[in-house]
Amino acid sequence: MTNPLYLQIVEDIKNKISIGELKPGDAIASESALCKEYNTSRMTVRKGLAVLANEGYIYSIPGKGNFVAKPELNKYTVYYDEMHNSINSVDKTKLLEVNIIIPDENLAADLQTTRNKNVIVIRRLFYTEGCPVAYDVKYLLYQKGMPVVEKEIEQATFPEMMSKSVSLFALKKEIVIYARQPDEEIKRYLNIYDELPLLVVEQKLYNKDNKPVGMGITYFRGDSIKLQGISQ
Amino acid sequence: MTNPLYLQIVEDIKNKISIGELKPGDAIASESALCKEYNTSRMTVRKGLAVLANEGYIYSIPGKGNFVAKPELNKYTVYYDEMHNSINSVDKTKLLEVNIIIPDENLAADLQTTRNKNVIVIRRLFYTEGCPVAYDVKYLLYQKGMPVVEKEIEQATFPEMMSKSVSLFALKKEIVIYARQPDEEIKRYLNIYDELPLLVVEQKLYNKDNKPVGMGITYFRGDSIKLQGISQ
DNA sequence: CAGTGGTCTAGACCACTAA
DNA sequence: TAGTGGTCTAGACCACTGG
Numbered sequence: 437m438t439n440p441l442y443l444q445i446v447e448d449i450k451n452k453i454s455i456g457e458l459k460p461g462d463a464i465a466s467e468s469a470l471c472k473e474y475n476t477s478r479m480t481v482r483k484g485l486a487v488l489a490n491e492g493y494i495y496s497i498p499g500k501g502n503f504v505a506k507p508e509l510n511k512y513t514v515y516y517d518e519m520h521n522s523i524n525s526v527d528k529t530k531l532l533e534v535n536i537i538i539p540d541e542n543l544a545a546d547l548q549t550t551r552n553k554n555v556i557v558i559r560r561l562f563y564t565e566g567c568p569v570a571y572d573v574k575y576l577l578y579q580k581g582m583p584v585v586e587k588e589i590e591q592a593t594f595p596e597m598m599s600k601s602v603s604l605f606a607l608k609k610e611i612v613i614y615a616r617q618p619d620e621e622i623k624r625y626l627n628i629y630d631e632l633p634l635l636v637v638e639q640k641l642y643n644k645d646n647k648p649v650g651m652g653i654t655y656f657r658g659d660s661i662k663l664q665g666i667s668q
Numbered sequence: 669m670t671n672p673l674y675l676q677i678v679e680d681i682k683n684k685i686s687i688g689e690l691k692p693g694d695a696i697a698s699e700s701a702l703c704k705e706y707n708t709s710r711m712t713v714r715k716g717l718a719v720l721a722n723e724g725y726i727y728s729i730p731g732k733g734n735f736v737a738k739p740e741l742n743k744y745t746v747y748y749d750e751m752h753n754s755i756n757s758v759d760k761t762k763l764l765e766v767n768i769i770i771p772d773e774n775l776a777a778d779l780q781t782t783r784n785k786n787v788i789v790i791r792r793l794f795y796t797e798g799c800p801v802a803y804d805v806k807y808l809l810y811q812k813g814m815p816v817v818e819k820e821i822e823q824a825t826f827p828e829m830m831s832k833s834v835s836l837f838a839l840k841k842e843i844v845i846y847a848r849q850p851d852e853e854i855k856r857y858l859n860i861y862d863e864l865p866l867l868v869v870e871q872k873l874y875n876k877d878n879k880p881v882g883m884g885i886t887y888f889r890g891d892s893i894k895l896q897g898i899s900q
Numbered sequence: 901c902a903g904t905g906g907t908c909t910a911g912a913c914c915a916c917t918a919a
Numbered sequence: 920t921a922g923t924g925g926t927c928t929a930g931a932c933c934a935c936t937g938g
Contacts, residue, residue: 440925440926442926453837454835466903466904468904476928477928477930478928478929478930479926480927483926485905493837496906497936498905498935500903501905502904507837509836510749510825512748513744513745513746514744514745514897515744516742595742603685603687608899609744610896610898612754612894612896613845613896614894614895615865615866616847616890617864631849632849633847633890656847658846658847658848662846663844664842665746666842666843667840667841672908673907673908698922699924700922708909709908709909710910714924717924728924729917729923730917730924731917731922731923731924732918733924
C-alpha cells in the first residue's frame with residue numbers, strides 16, 4: 437500500500453514546513469525542479485502542489501513561483517444546529533406562533549425588503565427531557581412553497597425551512613454568538629428563576645445573489661449549550 | 669476574459685445542482701461522457717470535478733462514478749482571536765501572573781501529563797479604552813524555548829505563545845464556547861457590579877501527534893464580544 | 901530574454917464495480 | 920466483461936515576472 441507519488445510530494449513538503457526548513461514566505465523549488473527531484477512529470481508535481489494549496493500550506497504567484505503560506509491561526513470550523521450541540525439535544529418542540537405579518541421598519545431593513553412584502557414569523561420553544569432549553573424566533577421572507585403546515589415547521593432547523601424555496605447549495609449563512617441576560621419574557625419561557633445567562637445565536641440566511649431570505653434568533657439557557665470548534 | 673474550460677464545467681454543474689436538475693445522491697455524467705459533451709480531454713474534465721469535490725458539491729466512488737453530495741448545512745467558519753472580535757479590540761493587557769507550577773490532578777489530566785512535569789501559568793487582563801473586557805488564564809506544558817519574558821507574553825495570542833516550541837502549521841486547536849455567570853473574583857477583575865453575563869471561550873492546543881500542549885480559558889464581559897461565523 | 905506557473909492534450913495502465 | 924474513476928506521462932502553448 438504505497439502512496440501515490442503526488443502524495444509523497446505533499447508529505448515531503450509538509451514535513452519541510454513543519455520542521456521549519458521552509459518558512460512562511462519562502463519559495464518552494466520550481467515545478468520543473470520538483471519534476472527532476474522526484475523524477476516525474478509536471479502534472480504529477482502540480483497535483484501535489486494543488487493539494488498543498490487547497491490545505492492552505494502554499495500559494496502560487498503566476499510567473500514567480502510557489503510560496504509557503506502563513507497558517508491561519510484563528511480559523512475554526514463550528515457545526516451549529518439549533519437542535520443539537522455538544523452537551524444537549526432537543527427532543528421536543530412547541531410551536532408558540534406561526535403568522536404572516538407585515539414587517540416593521542427594523543425587520544424590513546434587516547431583511548432588505550419593503551414593508552409591503554409578507555414575512556412569516558415562527559416562534560418555538562425547544563425542550564429536552566421535559567424542560568425548556570431554548571426560545572427560538574425566525575422570520576422568513578414569504579416565498580412560494582414556504583412551509584405553512586405546523587408539522588413541517590415544528591421539527592425543522594432553519595436551513596430546512598428554506599429547502600422548499602431555495603436551493604440549499606446556494607444558501608449562504610451567517611451566525612453571530614453572544615451572551616446576554618434574559619428579559620422577563622424569556623425567563624418565563626425558559627423557567628429561569630435565578631440569574632442564569634443566555635447564549636444567543638443569531639442566524640441570517642442569504643440566497644445566491646446575497647439577498648437575505650430569513651433571519652432568526654435562538655436564546656439558549658446558558659446551562660444547555662456549548663458550541664465547539666476545531667481548527668482545519 | 670473567457671473562463672478556462674474546466675471552470676465552465678464547474679459552473680455548468682454547479683448550476684444544474686442549484687436549479688435542482690441534479691439532486692444529492694444523483695450520479696453525474698461519467699468523465700468520458702463529459703469529455704464528449706465538452707469536447708475536451710479527460711484531465712480537463714477531472715480538473716473541473718476536482719474543484720467541485722473540494723468545494724463539497726460532489727464526491728466520487730472509484731469504479732462507480734461521481735455523485736452529488738449533501739450540502740453541509742450546519743458548517744460555519746469562525747475566526748476567533750482572544751484579542752479581536754467583531755465589536756471589540758483589546759488595546760492593552762495587564763499581566764497578573766507568570767509562574768511555573770506543578771499541575772494539580774485535574775490540570776495534569778486535562779493536559780494528559782503527569783504531576784512531575786512543569787506547567788507555565790499565565791493570567792492576564794485585557795483592556796479596551798481603559799476598561800477591563802476579559803480575564804484570561806493559560807496553561808502551557810513547559811518546553812524548551814517557551815516565552816518567559818514578560819514582553820513576549822503580554823501581547824501574544826495563544827498560538828503565538830507556542831510558536832517557539834511547536835510548528836504553527838502542525839498545531840491543532842479546539843475551542844468551546846458557552847455563557848456563564850461570573851463569580852466574585854471575576855466580577856472584581858472585570859468591574860462588574862450588576863448582573864452581566866460572561867462569554868467563556870476555552871481553548872485547547874495539540875501538537876501534530878494529538879498530544880495536548882496547552883489550554884486556556886478566556887472570560888469575556890458579555891457586552892464586549894460577539895463571535896461571527898459564515899458558511900463556507 | 902529565460903524562467904515561472906496556468907491550461908490543455910491524447911494517450912496509457914491500474915483497481916474497482918457491476919452485470 | 921465493459922465501464923468507472925485514480926494515477927501518470929511527455930509533450931504543447933500561453934501569460935506573466937524579472938533581469
